[in-house]
Amino acid sequence: MQTPEKTSRIGRPRTPRLSRKQIGREALAMFEEESGLSIPRLAERLGVRQSSFYKHVTGRDDIIELARGSLADRVHVPDLTAANLEVLIRQIFDALRTAYSLAPALLPLLLAQPVSHPAALALYDKFAEAFLRVGVPDHLIIPTLETLDSAAIGASLDAITMESAWDIPEPHRADFPHLSAAQQAVTTSHMDRFAFLADVLSVGLKAAISGGT
Structure with a gap:
C-alpha cells in the first residue's frame, strides 16, 4: 500500500x-x-x-x-529608594536625558501627544512613587514629572544644536554690553549646564513644597 x-x-x-x-x-x-x-x-x-x-x-x-x-524600555532606572529629593531629581533628569538623546528627531512628536504606552506609564509611575517617598505632595507629582520631562527633552535637543545660541557680531558687541559680558564669562568659567538645570529644578521644587504651593 x-x-x-x-x-x-x-x-x-x-x-x-x-x-x-x-x-x-x-x-x-x-x-x-x-x-x-x-x-x-x-x-x-x-x-x-x-x-x-x-x-x-x-x-x-x-x-x-x-x-x-x-x-x-531603554531608560536606565537607577536605584531610587535611597535618594533624597536633590539626588532623585538629578537621577531622573539624567536618566531621561540620556534616553532622549538616542532619538532627538522623535522628541517633538512625543510632545504633541499624551503619554499612553504602558511601558512609559509604568516608568513614570516608578518616578511618582519615588517622589512620594521623599515627601513631594500628591498635587505636585504631575507638575514635577512634566517639568522634568520637558527639561530633559529640551536639554537633549540643546545638546545637538549649535555650540552657542548667541551670535553677537563683534562690531555690535558694545550695543549689547550686558549680554556680551555674560557670554564672555561663560567661556572663562566652566559650568555643567545640565547639572545646573537639575539643581535649579531641585531648588524650585523644594521652594514649592516648603511654601505649601
Whole structure:
C-alpha cells in the first residue's frame, strides 16, 4: 500500500509576522538612524507591505506611541529608594536625558501627544512613587514629572544644536554690553549646564513644597 504524499498547507502563519513591539522597536531605530518616520520606509525596514501595519496599529500617532514605549524600555532606572529629593531629581533628569538623546528627531512628536504606552506609564509611575517617598505632595507629582520631562527633552535637543545660541557680531558687541559680558564669562568659567538645570529644578521644587504651593 502506497503512503499518500504529504501536501503543504497554505494558510495563516502560526505566528504573525508583525507585532506592536516589533513595530515600536523598528520605528525607534528609524528615528535614531534616519531622523524621521516614513511609514513606507518603515514597512520596507520590517520587510512587510505597508497595509500590514494597519492590522496592528491605528495610524501614525499609534506608531509614535509605540516608539515612545520602546524608548521607555531603554531608560536606565537607577536605584531610587535611597535618594533624597536633590539626588532623585538629578537621577531622573539624567536618566531621561540620556534616553532622549538616542532619538532627538522623535522628541517633538512625543510632545504633541499624551503619554499612553504602558511601558512609559509604568516608568513614570516608578518616578511618582519615588517622589512620594521623599515627601513631594500628591498635587505636585504631575507638575514635577512634566517639568522634568520637558527639561530633559529640551536639554537633549540643546545638546545637538549649535555650540552657542548667541551670535553677537563683534562690531555690535558694545550695543549689547550686558549680554556680551555674560557670554564672555561663560567661556572663562566652566559650568555643567545640565547639572545646573537639575539643581535649579531641585531648588524650585523644594521652594514649592516648603511654601505649601
